[in-house]
Amino acid sequence: MIKRIYPQIQGEIESGEDVLEEYSRDWSIFKINPSAVAFPKNSSDICTLVNWASLENKNGHRVSLTGRSAGTDMTGGPLNESLIVSFSRYTNKIISIGDKEATVQPGCYFRDFDKATLRKNLIYPAYPASRDLCALGGIVNNNSAGEKTLKYGKADKWVKSLRVVLSDGNEYEFRGFSGKDLEAVMARGDLFGRVHREIFRICTENKELLEKAKPKTTKNSAGYALWDVWDGRTLNLSKLIIGAQGTLGLVTEATLGLIIPPKHSRLAVIFMSDMKEIAKVVDICMKFKPESLESYDDSTLKVAMRYAPEMLSVIGAKNIVKLAYDFMPEIWRVIRHGMPKIVLLCEVAGEDEEEIKSDLDRLKANLSGEGFEVRLAATEEEAKKYWAIRRHSFALLTRHAGERKTAPFIDDVAVPYENLYQYLPALEETLKPYRKFFVYTVAGHVGDGNFHIIPLANLSDPKVRALIPRICEEVYRLTVEHGGTITAEHNDGLIRTPFLNIQYLPEVINLFEEVKRLFDPLSIFNPGKKVHGDIAYAMSHIK
Known part of the structure; x- marks a missing residue:
């Protein structure tokens, strides 16, 4: 099937052993071998890939597309058995840098972007700790944050607009629309118009439910951020795509806000x-x-x-x-x-x-x-x-850990900081019975109540593997009991999507699934993330 798309794009599609091995891993505990890796040269190639995937699925051939930039995700977000769409080889350019904003492609490494903006005495302030290794596509698609987020907020505050290829194979610009502009968008007969009409309906019909579902933490990347897209005046679906882990479409460009750094x-x-x-x-x-x-x-x-x-x-x-x-x-x-x-x-x-x-x-x-x-x-x-x-x-x-390996699976919890005095001791008690198998440090963004617990463990030990879902459930239930979120900035991916029902009511999970069907009725884009998570599948792919 994949061979049929080879001559249709200007870029390359590769399936050599070395390439498949590289793209079978990210920074998570998982390893999933893809069928092939596509390196599109431009947005036209990405549109072609989406149209091909749609046609194959309509003809009964199951294929899917998972976008990937630097591959530093800690959740298994960019892993997939089908076709990986890599932005790192060609779609990695800085398109423009102005006085207050810049436009970039998803494969652009943040370290290169940072150097370029600093030459104009400007910075993008919502950078993550992996700033020397990550790319802008991951920052946007995970709604990333970092040590400056306390003052400046997460990626969703700094993304001004996005260009995205949707499941109809067309590229659209997503930004905030209000007044007559919003009326014109919602009157359109294409998929762009339809998703705006339907998301507006979902948000207005479920206003009270969504207000209750929104975490009380200052940071959250769990689920789809339906509570942020309609403020009563402006409908901004880029807020939904930011942090969606490429499950609603493939981002081809992002325009980001910049600031002059403090002296x-x-x-x-x-x-x-x-x-x-x-x-x-x-x-x-x-x-x-x-x-x-x-x-x-x-x-x-x-x-x-x-x-x-x-x-x-x-x-x-x-x-x-x-x-x-x-x-x-x-x-x-x-x-x-x-x-x-x-x-x-x-x-x-x-x-x-x-x-x-x-x-x-x-x-x-x-x-x-x-x-x-x-x-x-x-x-x-x-x-x-x-x-x-x-x-x-x-x-x-x-x-220096020997046979133990990094095992991020409870790596991004957050609670309102006023609850930390109760939460942190309770968290320590929860983890105490498992110290025989796990060594861990705790660090984080305490001003946001966000902590990163990344154990070291021997993942080849069946006992260790069996404990991971149990520890996840115990820690996530404790976190939600203290008013928190199971992921503040690292997102859901393979590891946390199965546990979203701990944080959200079934009615909210149903809305997430409705959003996925609306944008991606054939489940072309990054399946198994954000909705329909399968913990058994995830655990069977621990590396």
């Missing part, structure tokens, strides 16, 4: 011995409008201290004396007071350096007055050390 920043490091006080600390920090409010636990700090030479090489420390000196405050702190239970990083940024210094001095005074230990990073180099611990410790642990 100055300063970092406060807060050491805590009891997680029960975390909500109080976050409350105090939030009064100073931090750009970032991040955290890591005692296990993360132990990894950093154990592998200090490797850790500090990340930030350019040159010799062993410098290494020892850089970590002396942490060593001395442990000797005097023991290992902190959790460390918070509070970064304030702005245009006035003296104002920032004054804010951090007041923050330290406020926290110290409540009995918390605070250290203000004196230099940019010292701040880099703490950020290196937050960003790179798990990679170090992975390299």
